[in-house]
Amino acid sequence: ALVRLRLENKGGRYQAWADNLLHGPVEVMLRFKRNRNVHGSPALPAEATVPARSSVLVATVSMTDPIRGGDFELLLDGLPGDPAAQPTAYEYRLPFDYARVRVDQGPGGSFSHNDPQNRYAVDFALAEGTPIVAVREGVVMQVESDFDKAGLNREKYGGRANFIRLLHDDGSMAVYAHLQPEGVQVRTGQRVRLGQRIGLSGNTGFSTAPHLHFVLQVNRGMRLESIPFRMFGPLGELRFPGSR
Numbered sequence: 001a002l003v004r005l006r007l008e009n010k011g012g013r014y015q016a017w018a019d020n021l022l023h024g025p026v027e028v029m030l031r032f033k034r035n036r037n038v039h040g041s042p043a044l045p046a047e048a049t050v051p052a053r054s055s056v057l058v059a060t061v062s063m064t065d066p067i068r069g070g071d072f073e074l075l076l077d078g079l080p081g082d083p084a085a086q087p088t089a090y091e092y093r094l095p096f097d098y099a100r101v102r103v104d105q106g107p108g109g110s111f112s113h114n115d116p117q118n119r120y121a122v123d124f125a126l127a128e129g130t131p132i133v134a135v136r137e138g139v140v141m142q143v144e145s146d147f148d149k150a151g152l153n154r155e156k157y158g159g160r161a162n163f164i165r166l167l168h169d170d171g172s173m174a175v176y177a178h179l180q181p182e183g184v185q186v187r188t189g190q191r192v193r194l195g196q197r198i199g200l201s202g203n204t205g206f207s208t209a210p211h212l213h214f215v216l217q218v219n220r221g222m223r224l225e226s227i228p229f230r231m232f233g234p235l236g237e238l239r240f241p242g243s244r
Contacts, residue, residue: 001021002020002021002022002026002078002079002080002142003018003019003020003021003026003028003050003076003078004018004019004021004076005017005018005019005030005074005076006018006019006055007074010060012062012063012066013060013061013062014060014061014062015057015060016030016040016057016058016059016060016061016074016076017055017056017057017058018030018048018050018055018056018058018076018078019050019054019055020050020051020052020053020054020055020056020078021053022052022053022080022141022142022188023052023053023139023140023141023142023167023188023189024052024080024081024139024141024142024165024167024173025049025050025051025052025080025081025082025171026049026050026078026079026080026081027047027048027049027050027078027079027081027082027083027219027221027222028047028048028049028050028056028058028076028077028078028079029045029046029047029076029077029078029222030044030045030046030047030048030058030059030074030075030076031044031045031046031074031075031077032044032072032073032074032075033073033074033075034071034072034073035070035071035072035073036069036070036071036072037063037064037065037068037069037070037071038061038062038063038064038070038071038072039061039062039064040059040060040061041059041060041061041062042059044059046058046059047221047222049082049083049084050078052141053189058076061074077222079219079222079223079224080141080142080165080173080219080224081167081171081173081217081218081219081224082171082219083219083220083221083222084171085170085171085172085218085219086170086171087168087170087171087172087216087218087227088170089230090136090168090170090229090230091230091231091232092135092136092216092229092230092231092232093133093135093136093194093195093231093232093233094135094231094232094233094238095124095132095133095134095135095176095212095214096124096126096130096131096132096133096201096212097131097133100235101124101125101126102124102125103122103123103124103125103240104123104124104125104209104211116223116224116225116226117215117217117224117225117226118213118215118226119225119226120215120216120226120227120228120229121213121214121215121226122213122214122215122231122240123211123212123213123214124201124211124212124214125209125210125211126201126210126211126212127201127210128180128200128201128202128203128210129180129183129200129201129202130200130201130212131197131199131200132164132176132179132197132198132199132200132201132212133195133196133197133198134166134174134192134193134194134195134196134198135174135194135214135231136166136168136174136194137168137169137191137192137193137194138166138167138168138169138174138191138192139166139167139189139190139191139192140164140165140166140167140186140187140188140189140190140191140192140198141165141166141167141173141188142163142164142165142188143163143164143165143184143186143187143188144161144162144163144184145162145179145181145182145183145184146162146181146182161177161178161179161204161205161207161213162177162178162179162180162181162183162184162202162204162205163175163176163177163178163179164176164179164184164186164198164199166192166198171218172216172217172218172227173216173217173218174214174215174216174217175213175214175215175216175217176198176199176212176213176214177205177212177213177214177215178201178202178203178204178205178207178210178211178212178213179199179200179201179202179204179212180200180201180202180203180204181202181204183199183200183201183202184198184199185197185198185199185200186198186199216228216229
């Protein structure tokens with residue numbers, strides 16, 4: 001879970017707090033699932049940005065007509081990242097220590113790089129257990145490491161890959177995905193340096209073969225979008241299939 005909704009009764013008015021469980025900012029949206037004779041201040045749906053491991057009062061719910069009865073149910077959605085972040089130009093290093101490697105799918109790839117979250121992603125063909133290193137200094141924001149299956153059923157495996165989400169100082173976030181089971185070698189909240197070993201590549205989730213899925217993302221207002229990046233190896237700047 002990214003965030004937790006917490007209600008506090010203050011004299012018949014209910015304060016709706018968003019508790020951020022991640023070591024990085026989260027944007028939240030609070031809305032009514034159902035409501036009768038109540039209103040929110042500010043009006044719902046309402047959005048807020050919650051700093052790392054912090055809480056923010058999103059809205060207060062009150063009775064519209066105190067004479068009549070009322071009830072309500074709230075939903076809180078969360079998305080990692082600060083929508084106000086302004087990523088800066090940066091020359092990223094390779095997320096491994098090989099000079100040469102095959103790219104199985106580049107930006108705009110038709111298999112799985114055709115949605116906003118992954119449009120500029122790159123899939124590096126790496127053997128399972130290959131050490132993965134940080135392409136830039138940052139803080140470990142989110143990890144998943146206990147999934148052990150892979151397949152082509154998008155509904156079943158699409159959101160289940162083992163991964164590390166690393167938050168950079170400019171608000172951009174690097175995602176290293178399809179890591180092997182228990183292949184995460186860092187902990188949430190840990191600050192890692194450029195080139196530090198963070199995990200082991202694998203073949204988990206929506207995947208046809210062992211590889212590392214790398215993508216740089218930003219929050220653009222309750223939606224994650226991938227962004228282009230420049231990456232350099234020992235032989236110079238990489239040119240990925242599909243990139244401009």
